[in-house]
Amino acid sequence: MNNLVYLVPLFPLIGFLINGLGRKSLAKQAIGVIGSMSILASFVVSIILFLQVKSSGAIVANYFNFIDVASLKIPFAFQIDQLSSLFLLIITGIGFLIHLYSTAYMTDEEAPHYARYFAYLNLFVFSMLLLVMGGNYVIMFIGWEGVGLCSYLLIGFWFKNDAYNYAAKKAFIMNRIGDLGFLLAVFWMINKLGTVTYGEVFANVGKLSHQDITIITALLFVGAMGKSAQLPLYTWLPDAMAGPTPVSALIHAATMVTAGIYMVSRSNILYTMAPATQGFIAIIGLATALFAATIALKQNDIKKVLAYSTVSQLGYMFLGLGVGAYTGAVFHVMTHAFFKALLFLGAGSVIHAMHHEQDIRKMGGLKKYLPITNITFLLGCLAIAGVPPFSGFFSKDEILAAAYEKNPILYFLGVAGALMTTFYMFRLYAMTFLGKFRGTHEQEHHLHESPSAMTIPLIVLAILAVVGGFIGIPEVFAKDSHWLERFLEPVFVGSNALVEHKEANHATELMMMGVVTGLVLVTIAFAWNKFSKYEETNTEESGLGKVLENKWYIDELYDAVIVNPLNAFAGFLKNIIEKSGIDGVVNGVGNLVNYSSRQLRLIQNGQVGAYILMMVLSVLGVLLLWINDTYIITFLHKLF
Amino acid sequence: MPIQYYIYLALSLFSIGVVGVLTRRNAIIIFMCIELMLNATNLLLVAFSKMHHAIALASNAATQVGIEGQLFVFFIMVVAAAEVSVGLAIIVMMYRNTHSVDINFLNRLKN
Structure with missing residues (x-):
């Protein structure tokens, strides 16, 4: 069965090559089919691998020595364990839905650009798969760089627009700053341990001094900061919305930006042994969550709100990692991938219907024109707001519960961020779908529900966003109900052994859940009321509002x-x-x-006499030199 | 007679030759100065050869060592004679063309 492993990244690579090389000659339908089917094939193989890992544990496949210098041997190896098989399912599954969606969304593009789009998208999936499948940090780094490159290419997909190119460059440079940290961490690891293979690094972690672990983890986290858009390197992500909307959904919400979370949870044992770094991650994560949430409160671009919301949710995941809730963070990656991809695709559907209008002040009342988008978007909002029993509730609750265990202040700030999330998401929903239409008559005339290639992914993702949380029901409700935790246990077993787990008081936990849910519902009602009657006013924001805007x-x-x-x-x-x-x-x-x-x-003047004179003088000079040669040689020796 | 005297004489002859070549513009005089330099060399060759041979004779009465220098003098004389015939022919041609033997005439060759 090991021979199946390489098929997962191979399919997208083939898709990339066919679409990339044949972009001038392929028909649009063929391009779409090749692009989507290559990901679907990967998805099928991923399911097989997932089932295999579930029944018989991790698979490690070594192919060849990628680097073989002196005592350093870095194999080209894939490691499929519980964590990476889960990520494989997310990447290929959601990736397929987004490819399907793109076939309709990008249909206005000419065939060569259409092919270029799918080639980039396939290359992205290939790199992302390399990132999560890699059996050591170097292979991960190849994927890490690959997704950065694809992100750059796709943000600048409409390269005729200077602002988009600027956004693409910004994303690339910000990512490079982080990548340097990652690279230094890898070098440090090679220097101290002589290996970068996960199994060997984690087994020998005891040989590292406390200081080394702290430095390695901190440098790796710098890489995560860039890739996962944490303070202070987050500014590229909102600008990355310049790319096509499905790209935002796939790369800048569901997959690439979670690479940092994957990397930290992959290295969980290192982080558990470096409490200083963990504290730092928790603070950065929480600060990012709150900071981005405040900005999202006042944004008027439908994609910008979602972008800041993504930054904020990534902050939550890092908060989870920082307080040791690795399962919670991975759980949130998964549920976030469902509902944020859903929200972005819903936004794409709205933008498609509005003919590339992205300002929510000019929308409103879209409920009756886009019924499917409306329902699915609402479900996505409920999921991200954390209303039980939608998926966001379980994953966010798990992170917040772990934060409470660590420090109640983290918990209360986290809840404040969650309420802000609820508020801006329902502001977005109400302003877009409720009230009356505020756009031009022509736009109103052309409003239409998107084709089925776009609504089917929305429906599938909506179902996932609703039920996705049930794989991680907290222990409060039923014994051994947290399926995900048990599934991921082999990955986090080392860390769990190091940390003594306090048994939380179930009564307190239930009460907190109840209070938070109540607050969330109140916030929803408030935002719903306030913004469903939104009227466009030309008053400028002032004070804090202006700063946030x-x-x-x-x-x-x-x-x-x-x-x-x-x-x-x-x-x-x-x-x-x-x-x-x-x-x-x-x-x-x-x-x-x-x-x-x-x-x-x-000097060459044609006077024979002058030549002769020069000759004579030269002969005299040579004679003098010959006579005084020892003197001159010593003189030259002194000079040089 | 000490060798120094020969050297001084040859040196002064050679110097006169050099200065003559450098300063005079008459081709015939320059020619003669060149001959002077050649003969200064010949003189030195003969003087050194004689001295060398005399020293060698003191240890071995039948030796031939040191006479090669005098042989060279004959070579130089032959070469000089050939040179004179060519050179004079040039000067004669030059005179026929310009009615002068001024060396500066040759400057025109540069263009």
């Missing part, structure tokens, strides 16, 4: 502190140092040769 001016701050000084410095190097310094030296050498040869040329 402008995203805390973080982009401006980065521009002022980093980008502009760097640009100015680069301009100085270009205009002053290069122009007058380096160019001066280079041109100076040329001019010197020119000038001196022009002068030397005058």
